[in-house]
Amino acid sequence: MKETIFEVLVYLFEHYIDAGDEKALEQGKLKTELLEAGFTENYVDRAFDWMGELTTQPSQVIENYVGQSAIRVYSAEERLRFDVDAQGFLLFLEQTGIIDLTRRELIIDRAMALGDALLSVDHVKWVALMVLFSQSGMEGHYSQMEELVYGDTPFELH
Template identity: 40%
Template sequence: MMDILMYLFETYIHSENELNVNQDELEQELLRAGFRQDEVYKALNWLEDLAALQSEDASQNIATSSATSIRIYSDQEQQRIDTRCRGFILFLEQIGVLSAELREMVIDRVMGLETADLQLDDLKWIILMVLFNVPGNENAYTTMEELLYSTDHGILH
């Protein structure tokens, strides 16, 4: 499913192409590109759930915290999000790329992937998609994009 999400993001969001196609056309394009139908449905549902996180009702269900609090991950979250990925999320919070609300959106979308093999690069793409999808985070998006495309790995994982 990550391959489909990355394909869509790079094809429509990260390029000049418009995402004005209807879901049936988009589904057909993905099938022609060689993606399996069940994975296409999962990816499109994942994107719908991401968009739904912006609604007022959904945002009220996302916990917020003070600057001095720390996120405790559930057992399920710890199984899906390894120590390295959790450390990266914390790092992004500390440098101001992710707020507590955005962090919760990222965790929600990671848990929505239905995969046990989340890699750090996958997490970075998810964070980029969340930041792109939530208005008012242009600076955070730019910083995350630089982290994603940076060839100098230095101290950043």
């Protein structure tokens, strides 16, 4: 059995989100398929809740990218959950302009909502991809993030 919300979300994203309308399913049928794929009902329900919360988050327009600068101080709980590489990767995404401050906070919120004890770079990559996919006007940023998730270039802190 697959046992995390993160695994359910990645499975959904890889098999349904990017596949186009031909695989569009209503939630009941999708839930059945996820259960047949080996996910537990609890994690499937929690993944649907996670996605529902993502789609209710406000989206600000791209012009927010101009002139933003702020240092993010992680809370004690966030420092325990995000490993150093994951924190560095978020900073990398900001510095390269793939995400802005609003998206950074949304990524942190959605990553924390996964419930995993330790959040790695892979968690951040996938959550960032899902956040950018859910935001209108972010297609170029989504494409850049998609390259980081599916591309051959590994991220390394120096």
